[in-house]
Amino acid sequence: MSWTVLIALVLGSVAALLVALARRHELARMAGTLAERERAEREGASKAQLQHPEIDLSRCVGCGACVDACPEDGVLAMLHGQAAVVNWARCVGVAECERVCPTAAIVVTLGNLTERDDVPAVSAELEAVGQPGLFLAGEVTAHALVKTAIEHGTRVARAVAARCSPVPAAARALEAAPRGVATPTGHARCDTGDSLDPVPDPVLDLVIVGAGPAGLACALEASRLGLRFVVLDQASGPGGTVAKYPRRKLVLTQPVDLPRFGRLDRPSYTKEELLELWEDITATHRLPILGGREVDAVARGEDGAFAVRTQHEVHRAHHVCLALGRRGTPRQLGVPGEERTKVAYGLIDAQAYQGRRVLVVGGGDSAVEAALALADQPGNAVTLSYRKHAFFRIRSKNEARLQEAVAAGHIDVRFGSEVQRIEDDAVTLAVRSTDGSTHHERLANDDVFVLVGGNPPLPLLRAAGVSFDPAHHPPPRQPRATGSGWPLASLCGLLLAVVTLAFVLWHADYYALPMAARPTHDKHAWLRPGRNLGLTLGIASLLLVVVNLLYLLRRAGRAGFRFGSLRAWMTSHVLTGTLALSCALLHAAMAPRDTPGGHAFWALAVLVVTGVVGRYFYAYVPRAANGRELELAEVRREFEGAQAAWQTGASGAEAAFAAQARREVEALLERRHWRGSLPGRIAGLLFGQRDLARLLARLRVAAEAQDIPTGHVQQIAALARRGHRAALAAGHFEDLRALLATWRFAHRWVAALLVLLILVHLVNALVYGQMWDGGGT
DSSP states (O other): OHHHHHHHHHHHHHHHHHHHHHHHHHHHHHHHHHHHHHHHHHTTTTSOSSEEEEEOTTTOOOOOHHHHHOSSTTSEEEETTEEEESOGGGOOSOOHHHHHOTTOOEEEEEOOTTTOSSSOOBOTTOBBTTOTTEEEOGGGGTOOOHHHHHHHHHHHHHHHHHTEEOOTTHHHHHHHSOTTOOOOSSSOEEOOSSOOOOSOOSSEEEEEEOOSHHHHHHHHHHHHTTOOEEEEOSSSSSOGGGGGSOTTOEEEOOSEEETTTEEEOSSEEEHHHHHHHHHHHHHHTTOOEEOSOOEEEEEEOTTSOEEEEESSOEEEEEEEEEOOOSOOEEOOOOOTTTTSTTEESOOSOGGGOOSOEEEEEOSSHHHHHHHHHHHTSTTOEEEEEESSSSOOSSOHHHHHHHHHHHHTTSEEEEETEEEEEEOSSEEEEEEEOTTSOEEEEEEEOSEEEEOSOEEOOHHHHHHTTOOOOGGGSOOOOOOOTTOOSHHHHHHHHHHHHHHHHHHHHHTHHHHTSOGGGGGGSTTHHHHSTTSHHHHHHHHHHHHHHHHHHHHHHHHHTGGGOOOSOHHHHHHHHHHHHHHHHHHHHHHTTTOOOSSHHHHHHHHHHHHHHHHHHHHHHHHHHHHHHHHHHHHHHHHHHHHHHHHHHHHTTOOHHHHHHHHHHHHHHHHHHHHHSTTSOHHHHHHHHHHHHHHHHHHHHHHHHHHHHTTOOHHHHHHHHHHHHHHHHHHHHHHHHHHHHHHHHHHHHHHHHHHHHHHHHHHHHHHHHHHHGGGOOSSOO
């Protein structure tokens, strides 16, 4: 006995140590996540450029599938057992998180549409609001992915074809047409409500502006559907913005179907691979692409048809698809010397620049990638100038590569700097320090690359009748109200329990007998564990347990196991567990014995009960903790705003008091937060209000001594009380969540024990099955 106690003590101590270390690691990881989110908010990364994820915490069950699926590091992370957005600006709009979420708790949407006036208002068919027949596709709609652009272009062509009357010879006529010429006859004819006279309509069905991914997809689908169309592009060949990317740049596509070609099944292609593919498709299908055409205006005529004017000609069509991107013309700095030939607004081939002193201006991915490519060339001295004090919207992979290049001395990053003047052999920068002071630096320079984005073609779009009025935007997408499947699974589980009870009551004459009396009953041969229905129920229970455990494999995505949606698997996890318990109970003839099979039954019962009870708390407690976290962040933002407002025109004493008050309140909140120690949080429960009262009293005395306005003190007190309450709640909810995490950990170990007991039970059944004539498993 003493040996057993000693071994149990040692094992228990080791387990406690491992749990403590794991808990410390988890808290450190969460603290880093929260700090990164706070940093992103301070630097403006909470305002996404285009798309970003929105999470409904009331539905998030903390499975982490969205975090694992996100192709960009640093966008999503787990906080208090739920998914949280850390850096909004890094989202590239892949929306894989939305597709894998089992409870539809996350959606990738456009943000700030009620405030932005640079996003066009379009319908679900991508038709400009108030302009029938005028469509937009691709990046011009504020959706940045190649995959999305291809889907947009395809959708537009189908919408146009649905409004036209097809002619059977359409596809043959298009194939016979010479490349670069819009065939005037033999194609689909739009039904404009005029006479059905079969005379060919001289107006085209569709004019596509832009030969990028959206324009090419639209042209290919229009070709397949037999529409009369033409593609106009200011460049000489297809590719759009992709053609302007640096050499060998990887382009994120995601698997997508390209009309008349098939599946692009790779997650990324190099720029050269995509351009070669598009050129081959253009030649194969003889698409009517007219290069070197810069569109000057799009206007609707009196007959309802659009006139698309270039510097060469005017094309008339019943429909127009504007797939011209968002970059438009490169954004300039507007500084003296920018007209010099050494200044460029894009980098195509970094190998053309060697042994040069180069300045790259910008803080986005394009600027960072250009600086990295130039730094890889022999003899180059590369400086990267960015007007802010930190990068916040570049991809994590680019940030990691940039940090390596800076550490190796290959790139010199000048944060807080702006170009003031460009000369033949030098550039002058105004560098703003973190303390607000500014000084000027003159750098020797041979080449300047200005990569600060482009000016969207908003004037052309507005002149064409595209609305940018926020009131015309549809409401932002919200997570679909599909739920987690838990209510349905619970209802089905209840029905199964009722059916099981009804079956037992129906055969109560057998199940109510003592074990010794059952073998003489007429139903024994049918209901006993080792034969007929009893054995069938045991096999069914085993299969249900196997299916139930496959949920863990599907959730982890191991070994490529991705069959079915995670939501369906989650629902089946509940259903199969409940049904397996019912089948096992009947297999045991309602009398589980002190055998491996009986122990397996009780392990299964514990597993089902802990899963059912914990399921509610797994969702509620993390949500409550994150809710307090958001409240605490809001308090801190209000404190910052109040301090900034007080310091405007304030005396030195008032500014010093505001800074002191904020420091002391922040220190108190930090002690009461979950990032402090457990004893500290316990002390907070006992003495928290006393410490808060003492702090506020001390601040009042200091305010009176320095003649600080009473309103400032009252505002500090209100924010301190609110923040203190939120910090305490967040800390204690996190402690409760940690306890539930231990519950979940035990839940999984019970599952492992169940598997072991089932294996022992199967071996016993196979070896000693002939001897099982009594009831019970």
